Amino acid sequence: MIVLSVGMPRAGSGWHYELVRDLTLALGYADPRRVREKYKLQEILTEETCNIGKLSARRLAAVSLPALVGASFAIKAHTPPTRASRLLASVGWLRVSYIYRDPRDALYSAMEFGQTALSQGRPNAFSYLSTFDKGAEFMMQYVRIWERWTEQKKVFVVRYEDMLSNYEAQAVRLANYLKADSARPEVRAALERHRPSPEQTALYQQKIGAFRRQFNDEQKDKLREALAPYLKRMGYEE
Numbered sequence: 001m002i003v004l005s006v007g008m009p010r011a012g013s014g015w016h017y018e019l020v021r022d023l024t025l026a027l028g029y030a031d032p033r034r035v036r037e038k039y040k041l042q043e044i045l046t047e048e049t050c051n052i053g054k055l056s057a058r059r060l061a062a063v064s065l066p067a068l069v070g071a072s073f074a075i076k077a078h079t080p081p082t083r084a085s086r087l088l089a090s091v092g093w094l095r096v097s098y099i100y101r102d103p104r105d106a107l108y109s110a111m112e113f114g115q116t117a118l119s120q121g122r123p124n125a126f127s128y129l130s131t132f133d134k135g136a137e138f139m140m141q142y143v144r145i146w147e148r149w150t151e152q153k154k155v156f157v158v159r160y161e162d163m164l165s166n167y168e169a170q171a172v173r174l175a176n177y178l179k180a181d182s183a184r185p186e187v188r189a190a191l192e193r194h195r196p197s198p199e200q201t202a203l204y205q206q207k208i209g210a211f212r213r214q215f216n217d218e219q220k221d222k223l224r225e226a227l228a229p230y231l232k233r234m235g236y237e238e
Contacts, residue, residue, distance in 0.1 A: 001072040002063060002088070003029070003178065004052075004096045006149060008142045009078055009126075010109035011101035012160040017049050019171065019194040020097055021074040023178050026186035030066070032073040039066050049076040057084040060094075067093060080145045081152060089154065097174060098149045101160035102236050104211035104223050107139040112214075132219050136226065143230050159235060164204055167195055 005020040007013025021032065032050040036042060044062045045052055052059055052075050061084075063075065081096075088094035100106075114126025129135040150157055156177040163170045171191045172182045180187045196204070212220070224238050231238055 001029075001092075002067050002094050003072070003074040004055075004085070004094055005074060005076045006096060006098045007076075007078060008100040008103070008106055008146060010106045010113065011099055012163060013076070013078065013099055014049060015194065016097070016099040016158075016163070017074070017076045019174065019190070020178070022190040022193060023175055023180050023187060024072065024074045026184070026190045027178065027180050029072040029074065032075055035066050035071050035073045039071075041066075045075060047076075050074075051076045051078075053077065054079050055082045055085040057082075060084045060088060064088070064093065078142070078145075080148045086152065089152070095156075095178070096149070096152070096154075097156040097158075097177065098146075099158050099160055099163070100146050100234070102208070102211075102234070103139050103143050103146075103227060103230075104215075104220075105208060106142070107135050107223075108211045108214050109207070110138070111135045132215070132222075136222065140226060143227065146234065147230070161208055164196065164201055164208075167201075171195070 003020060003024050005013070005017040007016055025031065032045065033048075036045045036050055041062060044059050050073075052063060055077060060082075066073070085094060085096075089096060110126045111129045111132075114124060114129050117124045118127040129138055149155055156174060158170050158174065168191075171194070175182045175187055175191065180190075182188060182191060211223070215223070228238075
């Protein structure tokens with residue numbers, strides 16, 4: 001079994017993956033970093049989060065080999081589903097959890113994060129988003145990815161905002177999806193380890209709706225037009 005944690009960028013995807021990973025470890029699954037080392041998957045599963053990148057048939061076949069011999073584990077991605085991922089999910093080899101955020105806030109966060117890193121001499125993957133139009137084009141790709149994941153059956157879907165405002169209910173819902181009994185001490189410990197503090201929750205909730213303060217009227221109008229087919233379905237107001 002492979003558990004795939006997918007997320008929209010700047011939507012708590014790292015937090016989401018770490019919770020998924022620790023819940024699977026509580027179930028007795030393998031540590032994905034050890035799997036990566038044992039099976040020489042460093043070129044397939046990158047970064048601390050064992051990010052698979054594109055869900056190509058070749059990459060999924062490579063990570064399926066450990067699972068075939070009983071090494072269940074969790075990995076991460078930001079990419080859309082593919083024919084290969086849908087096939088693995090249909091036969092029960094792949095279980096998917098997906099987190100997203102209001103794309104307007106995710107856009108502002110990505111641009112701010114990228115430009116701050118650039119000004120500090122440490123550019124990151126978002127630093128090229130130097131204009132609003134570049135950022136909007138970038139984020140619309142992930143809105144379409146949201147649509148592709150959420151139209152699939154048997155995918156666990158959660159909003160970042162809901163994880164912040166009602167962590168207990170959403171985390172238990174995730175545990176149930178992964179077939180982890182939240183009453184078990186190991187599972188409860190994993191849930192508690194990733195519970196945000198009241199101070200963290202208050203800080204991050206202040207950022208909800210930040211795009212309304214940070215973008216000008218013209219930019220907000222452009223976003224409203226581009227996102228008109230999506231916002232209501234995503235659970236957000238214009």
